[in-house]
Amino acid sequence: MNFVAIDFETANRYRSSACSMAVVTVEKGEVVHTAYHLIRPPVLEFDYWNTKIHGITAHDVVDQPTFPELWNELKPLLDNKVVVAHNAAFDISVLRSLMTEYQLPTADFKHACTVSLARKVWPGETSYKLSALAERFRLSFKHHHALDDACICAQVAMLAAQSAKTNTFTGLLAKIGLPLKNFKVK
Numbered sequence: 001m002n003f004v005a006i007d008f009e010t011a012n013r014y015r016s017s018a019c020s021m022a023v024v025t026v027e028k029g030e031v032v033h034t035a036y037h038l039i040r041p042p043v044l045e046f047d048y049w050n051t052k053i054h055g056i057t058a059h060d061v062v063d064q065p066t067f068p069e070l071w072n073e074l075k076p077l078l079d080n081k082v083v084v085a086h087n088a089a090f091d092i093s094v095l096r097s098l099m100t101e102y103q104l105p106t107a108d109f110k111h112a113c114t115v116s117l118a119r120k121v122w123p124g125e126t127s128y129k130l131s132a133l134a135e136r137f138r139l140s141f142k143h144h145h146a147l148d149d150a151c152i153c154a155q156v157a158m159l160a161a162q163s164a165k166t167n168t169f170t171g172l173l174a175k176i177g178l179p180l181k182n183f184k185v186k
Helices: 048-054 067-078 088-102 114-121 130-136 146-163 169-176
Strands: 003-010 018-027 030-038 082-085 110-113
Touching (some): 003 048, 003 067, 003 088, 003 146, 018 048, 018 067, 030 146, 067 088, 082 088, 082 114, 082 146, 082 169, 088 110, 088 114, 110 114, 114 146, 114 169, 130 146, 146 169
Parallel strands (some): 003 082
Antiparallel strands (some): 003 018
8 A cells, every 4th residue: 555645734824824744655554754844834924723723833933944945855755646635625725825826846646535535434433533533543643733643644544445455545445436636736
């Protein structure tokens, strides 16, 4: 089972305000690489609620690299991969906004959402939030820390494959009838 799990945290309501990102690479069903970065957003404007959720402040990122400074390191981790995120609509929209904001070369990958995947594999759960699935599977983590969230997202995908009795991500999606989407910047 080969795929990459990602997670972003944002400074405010704008998707281009990413203040942290994590990438977790899974090969043959094992985590083989993790990357975590604090990111200086284009504007150092942190909303109270965002900071309350993830704990990151403007002071934490003022001396950190901007997303374009990290992109040469991050892009190869995503290119030609299957990328998953929990509530992928959010994380993919953050990445799209960053591509647009900074006019960066786009990564070429396909993506899927582990919320949708979990709903298909484990119907009838009371919640499909990352914290609820972590609790169900007794996985401990610090919620809304990008690296921890990406690691749990990867675990959810691997547990789903085990439940569906398949060892490939594309096989899992085919078995449960979920499509892979192409990443596009509008």
